Amino acid sequence: MRTALLTSTILATALLAHAAAAQTADAGREVEEVTVTAARTVLPANALPLTVEVIGAEDLKQQVTIGGSVVDAVAALTPSFSPTRQKLSGAGETLRGRSPLYAINGIPQSTPLRDGSRDGFTIDPFFVDRVELIFGSNALQGIGGTGGIVNQVTVGAPKEEGVSGRVLLQNLSDNGFHGDGSGYKAAGLLSWKEGAFDATAGAAYEKRGAYYDGKGRRVGFDAAQGETQDSDSWSLFGRFGYALSDTARADLILSRFQLAGDGDYVNVAGNRTTGVPSTARRGVQPGTPARGRTESASISYTDTDLAGGNLVTQAFWNRTKDLFGGDSGATFQDIRIAPLGTLLDQSENRSRKLGAKFSYERAVPGLDGLTATVGLDLLKDRTEQALVRTDRVWVPPTRYTSVAPFLQGNLALFDERLRLAGGLRHEKVQIKVDDFTTLAFYGSRAVAGGSPEFSDTLVNAGVIFEPTPGIRGYVSYAEGYTVPDVGRITRAININGVDIDDYLDISPIISNNREVGVELKRGPFDANATYFWSTSTKGQLLVLVGTVFEVQRQRVEIEGFEFNVTARTPIEGLTVQAGYADLKGRADSNADGRVDIDLDGANISPDRVVLAANYREGPWSGRLQLGKYLSRDFQGADPRNSFAGYTLVDATVRYEFERWGGLTLAVANLFDEYYIDYNTDTQQPTNNARFFSGRGRTFTLAWDYRF
Numbered sequence: 001m002r003t004a005l006l007t008s009t010i011l012a013t014a015l016l017a018h019a020a021a022a023q024t025a026d027a028g029r030e031v032e033e034v035t036v037t038a039a040r041t042v043l044p045a046n047a048l049p050l051t052v053e054v055i056g057a058e059d060l061k062q063q064v065t066i067g068g069s070v071v072d073a074v075a076a077l078t079p080s081f082s083p084t085r086q087k088l089s090g091a092g093e094t095l096r097g098r099s100p101l102y103a104i105n106g107i108p109q110s111t112p113l114r115d116g117s118r119d120g121f122t123i124d125p126f127f128v129d130r131v132e133l134i135f136g137s138n139a140l141q142g143i144g145g146t147g148g149i150v151n152q153v154t155v156g157a158p159k160e161e162g163v164s165g166r167v168l169l170q171n172l173s174d175n176g177f178h179g180d181g182s183g184y185k186a187a188g189l190l191s192w193k194e195g196a197f198d199a200t201a202g203a204a205y206e207k208r209g210a211y212y213d214g215k216g217r218r219v220g221f222d223a224a225q226g227e228t229q230d231s232d233s234w235s236l237f238g239r240f241g242y243a244l245s246d247t248a249r250a251d252l253i254l255s256r257f258q259l260a261g262d263g264d265y266v267n268v269a270g271n272r273t274t275g276v277p278s279t280a281r282r283g284v285q286p287g288t289p290a291r292g293r294t295e296s297a298s299i300s301y302t303d304t305d306l307a308g309g310n311l312v313t314q315a316f317w318n319r320t321k322d323l324f325g326g327d328s329g330a331t332f333q334d335i336r337i338a339p340l341g342t343l344l345d346q347s348e349n350r351s352r353k354l355g356a357k358f359s360y361e362r363a364v365p366g367l368d369g370l371t372a373t374v375g376l377d378l379l380k381d382r383t384e385q386a387l388v389r390t391d392r393v394w395v396p397p398t399r400y401t402s403v404a405p406f407l408q409g410n411l412a413l414f415d416e417r418l419r420l421a422g423g424l425r426h427e428k429v430q431i432k433v434d435d436f437t438t439l440a441f442y443g444s445r446a447v448a449g450g451s452p453e454f455s456d457t458l459v460n461a462g463v464i465f466e467p468t469p470g471i472r473g474y475v476s477y478a479e480g481y482t483v484p485d486v487g488r489i490t491r492a493i494n495i496n497g498v499d500i501d502d503y504l505d506i507s508p509i510i511s512n513n514r515e516v517g518v519e520l521k522r523g524p525f526d527a528n529a530t531y532f533w534s535t536s537t538k539g540q541l542l543v544l545v546g547t548v549f550e551v552q553r554q555r556v557e558i559e560g561f562e563f564n565v566t567a568r569t570p571i572e573g574l575t576v577q578a579g580y581a582d583l584k585g586r587a588d589s590n591a592d593g594r595v596d597i598d599l600d601g602a603n604i605s606p607d608r609v610v611l612a613a614n615y616r617e618g619p620w621s622g623r624l625q626l627g628k629y630l631s632r633d634f635q636g637a638d639p640r641n642s643f644a645g646y647t648l649v650d651a652t653v654r655y656e657f658e659r660w661g662g663l664t665l666a667v668a669n670l671f672d673e674y675y676i677d678y679n680t681d682t683q684q685p686t687n688n689a690r691f692f693s694g695r696g697r698t699f700t701l702a703w704d705y706r707f
Contacts, residue, residue: 038106038132038151040140040359041373042310043410049421049462049476051135051517051530051562053078062623064125065170065666065702066650068208068228070152071120074131076627076650079581080562082605083629083678086211086219086695088226088259088292091117092679096135096532097558097585097604098147098511099482104128105154105253106357107298107316110144113383113398113431114487116322116349118226122294123257124204124235126168126187128152135562136513137480137534139425139458142377142404146480146511146536154253157198157241158191165190168204170702174212174695175672180230180264183208185702189237196243204235210265210280213693214674220278220692221267223325226290233259248303255296261289261325269689272640277676277693287326287346287389294320309362315355322349323388334440337390345390349487351383369412373423377404385487395487396436396449403428408460422461427481429454429508433490433500442494450501454508456481470522480511484553505553511536527565534558539587555588557595558604573617579610589636597636601682606632606643622653629678640685646675646694661705672697 034045036052045052055063055077063073071090075081082093094100102109102119109119134140134149141149158164167188174181189202211219211229221227238254266283270276298316324347332345359375379402385395408423435449462476486506500506517530539556560583568575583606585599598604612625631645652666677692684690 036132036134037153038103038134038141038149040312040375041361041371041408041410042304043371046466046472046519047410047412047416047419047421047464049419049464049474049515050138050478051515051528051532053133053135055131055133057129060125060128060131061704062652062654062664062666065664065700066652066668068172068700069120070125070128070131070150073125074133074150076625077610078133079564079579079608079610080135080560080583080605085677085679086228087222088121088228088231088261088290089117089222090120091115091225092602093117093120094603094605095133095147095150096534096560096562097583097599098137098480098534099144100147100150101141101144101482103141103149103151104255104296105298106141106151106314107296107318107355108141108144108353108379109294109318109320111320111349111351111381111383112143112483112485113351113381113400114349114385114395115485116292116320116324116351118292118294118320118322118349121228121233121257121259121292122296122320123152123154123237123255124187124206124233126204127154127189127202127235127237127255129155135530136478136515136532137511138460138478138513139404139406139427139481142379142402142427143400143482143508146482146509154237154239154255155189155200157239157249157251158193158200161193161195163190163192164707166704166706168702168704170700172209172698172700174209175697175699176212176216178210178212181209181212187235198239198241200237200239202237204233204237206233208232211695213277214669214672214696215693216696217277217693218265218280219695220270220689221265221280221285222690222692223261223267223285223290224327225324226292226322227261228259230262230264231259232262233257245303247305248301251298251300251302253296253298253300256294258291258293260291261285263289267689270691271688272685272691277691278689285325286328286344288323290323290325292320292322294318306360307362309360312357312359314357316353316357318351318353318355320349320351324348326389331439331441332387334390334392336440343390345387345392347385347394348388349383349385349395351381353379353381355379369416371410371412373406373408375406375408377406378402379404383487385491392439393436394439395491396434398486398490399430399432400483401430401432417466419464419466420462421464421476422459425458425460425481427454427456427458427508429456429483431483431486431506433486433506436490438491438493442492445493445496445498447490447493448499448501450499450503452501452503452506456508456510458510470520472519472521474515474517476513476515476517478513478515480513481508482511483508507538509536509539511539511556524568525565526567527563529561529563531561532559554591555593555595556585556599557587558583558585558599560584564610573615575614577610577612577614580608581605582607598634600634600637600641601643601678606630606645606678619656619658620654621656622651624651625649632682634682638685641682643678643682646673648673648675648694661703664700664702664704666700666702668698668700669694669696 187204361373406425460478586595
C-alpha cells in the first residue's frame with residue numbers, strides 16, 4: 001500500500017507540474033519570496049536547500065481558534081507531525097519521527113538536559129504573529145532540532161505613529177454543554193509609537209474546563225504529567241524598541257507564561273480489554289496540581305546595512321519551572337523516610353539558560369553571486385529535577401556549556417537558476433554533573449560527577465536548481481546536534497562505580513538528514529514533494545522501565561515521504577489543499593549495529609492524509625479540514641499496541657464587520673468522532689489508568705477587534 005500510494009503521489013506531482021507549465025496565462029506569476037528568520041539568513045526560502053513552511057498570522061489565528069494552541073495548529077497543518085496528546089506534556093510528539101526544537105524568536109524553549117516536554121506551552125498564541133517550520137535535522141539553532149525547528153515569532157513593532165492594539169474575547173463549550181466543560185479567554189495588546197521609540201504590552205488569561213469525548217464521557221486525567229483541561233493560564237508580553245537609524249534598531253522582549261491545573265478531578269481507570277477508556281470524577285488530586293512556568297527576556301541589536309551586510313545580535317535569558325503531579329509509586333519510595341507504599345512525592349524540573357547569538361551576512365566582494373554568513377553562538381544551560389516534598393535530588397544539577405562558531409555560504413550561478421549552499425558549524429561542549437546519590441529505587445548508588453567534553457564539526461550542503469520561476473528542486477545533507485535526556489540517564493544509574501567523566505551514554509546525539517525535494521509554484525498550484533531519510537548511530541529512545549520512561553541509546557533510522565498541494569479553483573475565493581506523510585522508523589534493539597524493530601508510538605507518528613477547503617470572499621471566510629491517521633502495526637512490539645487509526649474533521653466560519661472586528665465560530669471534531677489517543681493506544685497495553693480517549697465535538701465562539 002505504501003509503494004502504491006507513494007507512486008501515485010509522485011505521478012500526481014508530475015501531472016500538476018505539467019498542467020501548471022501549460023497554463024500560459026499564469027506562467028509568469030511572480031513567486032513570493034519569504035524570509036525565514038529561523039534559517040539565520042536574509043535570503044528567501046527558495047534559495048535554501050530546506051523544506052520550509054510559514055504559518056502566517058491569519059492561518060495561525062484560525063487554527064488556534066479550532067485547537068487552542070500553537071502545537072495544535074502545527075499538528076493540523078503538518079502531515080509529518082504527530083497527533084497531539086491534548087495534554088500539558090508533549091512527550092512523544094515528533095516531527096518526521098524526531099523531537100523538534102521549539103523556539104520563541106530563536107530562543108530555545110526545549111530543555112534537553114532533562115526533557116520535561118512542556119516546550120509547546122511557553123507563551124500564549126495571542127502574542128505569536130507567525131510560526132516558522134524548518135523540517136529535518138539541522139544545527140542552525142544549536143542543540144535540539146533533530147526533527148526540525150518550530151520557531152514562534154512574536155508580534156512585531158507597530159508601524160504607524162500613535163496608539164494601536166487589539167482585543168480578543170472567546171468562549172468554549174463541549175458538545176453536551178456541560179457546565180464544567182466550558183472555558184473562556186480574554187486577551188489584549190496595546191502598542192504605541194512615537195518617532196524612533198515604540199512599545200507594545202499585553203496580557204492574556206484563559207480558563208479551560210474539563211474535556212469530554214465523543215461518547216459524552218469526561219476524558220481521563222494524567223495528573224502526573226499535567227493537563228491542559230481544568231486549568232488556568234496567564235501570559236504577559238512586552239516589546240520595547242528604538243530605531244537608532246534607518247537600518248539599525250534595538251529591541252527588548254519580555255514574556256512570562258504560566259499554566260496551572262486546578263486539581264478538581266481525579267482519574268478513574270478504564271479497561272483496555274473491553275475498550276473502555278479512563279475517565280474522571282470530582283475529587284482532590286494528591287499533592288499540588290501539575291503546572292508549568294516560563295520566563296524569558298532577550299535584547300537584540302540588528303542592522304540591515306552595516307558595511308553592506310546584515311548584522312543580527314541577540315542575548316537572552318530563559319527560565320522554566322515545571323512541576324509534575326503527586327505520585328506514591330515505587331520510584332519515589334524510601335523505607336528510611338516512610339513505610340513502603342505510603343510516601344507521596346512530586347518532582348519539579350528547573351532549567352535556566354543564558355545565551356548569545358551573533359551573525360553577519362553579506363555578499364562577498366569580487367565573487368559575484370556568493371553570499372557568506374559568519375556567526376557565533378554561546379549557551380549555558382543549568383537543569384535539575386528535585387523531589388520537592390522530601391527535598392531529595394532525583395536529577396543532579398547538570399550544566400551544559402557550548403561555544404559554536406559557524407560559517408555558511410550560498411553561491412548563485414546562471415542568473416540564480418542554480419545555487420550551491422553549504423557550511424560548517426563547530427560545537428565545543430562541556431557537560432558538568434555534580435557528585436550525587438541515586439534514589440533508593442535505583443539502589444542508592446553513589447555516582448562520581450564529572451565534566452566530560454565533546455567536540456564535533458557539523459556539515460551541511462545542498463544544491464538548488466530553479467530552471468524557471470516557480471519550479472524548484474533540491475538535494476541536501478544536514479547534520480543535527482543535541483544532547484540526550486541526560487537527566488533520565490543519570491537518575492536511572494543502578495550499578496556501582498559509575499564515573500560521569502567516562503560514561504558514554506551522555507555523549508551527544510548527531511543525526512543526519514538527507515533530503516530530495518521538488519516544489520511547484522505555477523498557475524493555480526502550490527505543491528511540494530519531499531523524500532527524506534535520517535540516521536543516528538547512537539540515538540535516543542524512550543523505553544518504559546517499570547512505570548517510568550527511561551532513555552536507551554540505540555541506532556535509529558527513519559525514512560519518509562511528504563507531499564502537500566494547494567490549488568485555486570475556478571470558484572472565486574475557494575482553494576483546496578491536500579497533504580500526505582508516510583513515515584517508517586527502525587531501531588537497533590540488540591546493539592549489533594543493524595536496526596531490527598520498529599519505532600513505537602512513543603517515538604514516531606502514524607501516516608496521515610490531510611484534506612482541506614478554504615473560502616474567502618468579502619466579509620466571509622471559512623475552512624473545512626480533515627485529518628486521517630492511518631492504521632499502523634509495530635514490528636517487535638506487543639500486538640496489543642497496534643493502532644487502528646481514526647479521522648477527525650474540523651470547521652470554522654468567520655464574518656468581518658466593517659468597523660467592529662470579526663466574529664469566528666470554530667468546531668473541532670465536527671462529527672463528534674470517538675477515538676483513543678494515539679500516544680496511549682500504542683503503549684503500556686496493561687495500564688488501564690493511562691488509557692485516554694480524545695476530545696469530542698467542541699465549539700469556540702470568538703470576537704476580536706483591532707484599533
